[in-house]
Amino acid sequence: MDSASHLPGLRHSYEGEPLLESGMAADPVTQFALWFADAVGAGLPEPNAMVVATSSAGGRPSARTVLLKGFDERGFVFFTNYESRKGRDLGENPRACLLFPWHPIRRQVRVEGSVVRLPREDSSAYFHSRPYGSRIGAWASRQSAVVESREQLDVRFRELAERWPQDPPLPDFWGGFRVVPAEVEFWQGQTDRMHDRLRYRRTGGTWTLERLAP
Template sequence: MDAASSPPSIAGLRRTYEGLPFTEADLAADPVTQFAAWFADAVEARLPEPNAMVLATSSAGGLPTARTVLLKGFDEQGFVFYTNYESRKGRDLAENPRACLLFPWHQIRRQVRVEGRVARLSREDSAAYFHSRPYGSRLGAWASRQSAVVRSREELDARYRELAERWPEEPPVPDFWGGFRVIPAEVEFWQGQTDRMHDRLRYRRSGEEWITERLAP
């Protein structure tokens, strides 16, 4: 490999984190309130897609996989996203209903990690969100059998056109599509600091209460 095609040096990507102090005194009473405050900061900082999160799942056999999905809502009950139930993540969650979420807010030197069990939303809640989506996205949910092998892009496009002719106004809610809620058991807030002495503060569910703990960086 010549110099012109050499990959960039990993060593050249080193950086120093200089975040604001983040102490136990800064923590809200519960992780959802704390998340709401940090999420508002991410939005105010104009991060691209601050609701983008890495979703990690595992099959019944312990095979892990991860992908980026979009957070579509959160409250004291948990963190919500929508997907095809027959996709790889949908199958994983049917076999092993636990997941980990990661919000990588690099530009503001923060990340949030959520771990917990996962439950499907009610059919009514999933339908309400489905009907709020743009028409094209609703057709896309039908056209793509997510994670299945397809012969070509042309096959996907042909399927989309066929469905647009079938439902020119209001596609029904697919029975293979809907929402999941990650119900947190642990939520960790990470704030980058100098010399790799980062602040890691974790909420851990204990019965009906949240215990807060500092983790070594």
């Protein structure tokens, strides 16, 4: 390896109680709720920020940060423009991986699973709960499309605000996705790079918990 590629000084030491199978919940959603509450309680900025990784039908990967907007036993929900790159990817290849990078508390969660669109009524309910400006922005931005300038976006925003001064409707091209988990891994940093990795894997209608080598 070329010495110029080294990053001297960027070493991290993890210390704390081990993550043991005996202390884990029976299912990953319950365990995620516990860890999410810990992330919120620790004061992490935007603990619901997650990296969403997708792939096109041809196998071209892509990743971006999106905000988690809800979760339950059915899966993990986020909203986006269906015509964006991630929307197109999920239309071609409805699988995704989510990553919650909670570095300050030496934890991360990774979720893999299939992806389904939310019913339109669910997307509408969430859309109309958003601030007015965010709703106009959803119309104004053809997400991932090339635009000539910032001014072009601002002009489009003003035009739509004039068109709908109070209550813009839900766009046909915007809505929610749910990631239905097949695997959920909980990672916790430990000393000497002997990190704890516990993975829930769906087997039929039940969850199997197994430890992975760090």
